[in-house]
Amino acid sequence: MTTTQAEENNKRVPLMKTIRENRVAQGLLLISPANIYLFLLMVLPLLLVVVLSFLSRGTYGDVVFKFNPSNYTRLLDPIYGRILFYSLEVGIETTVLCILIGYPLAYYIARAPARQRSLLLFLILVPFWTNFIIRIYAWIMILRAGGFLDDVLQWAHITQGSLNLLYTPTAVMIGMIYEFLPFMILPLYSSLEKIEFSLLEAAADLGAPPWKVFLRVTLPLSVPGIIAGTILVFIPALGMFVIPDLMGGAKTILIGNVIRNQFLTARDWPFGAAASMILMVLTMVFTLYYTRKAGFGEDLLV
């Protein structure tokens, strides 16, 4: 069809014709439902939180439209500083421990024969798809006073009384690691699985000892998986409030708990919004830094 004919047709049924001929219009038509929906239910609400963080709390826990930057200065209070620091600590510890525990496992699965591999992967997926509160509950049963762990240790005559592990920071860490381990293993596996075995063989043939092959070849090639796993673990770990709620004591308050409490119990929405902004900025800085270092995309998908 020549241009002149196309133009003729355009005049006859303008809109339909434009869409049929114009790839830009087609693309826009396909993307707009998602864009409109996400703008209304994700961007707009987040913008509201930004505004809210500068407003004041009324006497009855309502929101008053009066500019109030003190929501942010309040966060400088050592109490909140400590909570923020502790949240970062828990987030980093969870991520590092998940890498250390998950890496050998992902490595083993990636190197297993094809048939075994799908079974091993399947067994990682089952807890991954299971509700996460159920997974926490399983550990509550194990850790609580007189629970499974106490029973086993007493039976083996290792300890006498209860360890009283539940409602301690240790319990929170145990819960966090169990919770997030699959999110680390899956991206690690998918990047390890892509490594050509012949590369490792070549390195070994050239005289590199196994540890050197690992450090110089395997590890660098699996960096995309480590980065994807870190993003998938660190961000939700940083904002977590359910695990400290169920497994932690009074000392294990994370920034997520502060935000939740301000919105649902203390009813100081502007202050809660300011705390959310801090958390959001932290995760964004972190992701930007990380995605700059390496591509961000496919390794996130398993």
Added chain:
Amino acid sequence: MSEKKPPIWLRIYTIIAYLYIYIPILILIIFSFNTMKLNIRWEGFTLSWYSVLFRDQDIIQATQNTLIIAIISTLVATLVGTLAALAMQRYRFPGYAASETLMYIPIVIPEVVMGISLLVFFVMIHFTLGLVTITLAHIAFNIPFVTLVVRARLHGYDNAIDEAAMDLGANEMKTFWRVTLPTILPGVLSGAMLALTLSLDDYVITYFTAGPGSTTLPLRVFSMVRFMVTPEVNALSTLWVLTVFVVLLIGQIVQSRNS
């Protein structure tokens, strides 16, 4: 990778790691058959917690709510997300980079922040919190995940087969229904599966958008774990784990048959 046997310590480590992953779940299942109400020590075998569970009106209601929310949000998110994936993988348009950024929001923003922002939004526009707000919220966090998964499938898609279909006389619509869609269908289905699971599983965002009257299964499990730990929670958890296991197993079998 593959070939060459892994060292013995790695094999032992793997066994221990799988035990670590599965022992908690096994304990959970075993204690669903415990006669002791406090469920601290093993006392004896009973199936009665399952019949308690099936007569628990709250649980039945919560299950219904959960399924309705999951199905509606999956259908909508799969449709909208797939269209977006097609747009992003095959077209160039103004605002492309912005659309792409939009898709990464739920991955980059902590759930608690998304939860409170939706709460603020619904309260400010005077939208009563309930099943509708939960569903709207679930659609929002599901769209980007569907798009991500479908895009990954489209990544290796060869546009030449579409062109071939059109050269043979099929129009755009026919080409889409007969050629494009069947090819990307596995991707669309796995996107839908992910959306369904995320919705069934979600606690945090549901918690903030639920309002006082409406409960879903994760919310119910949370309050049971918090306030009254009886073997009924274990029975519910057992059924949940078994359902996931069976569904995944079927998926696995179907997949291996196809390939």
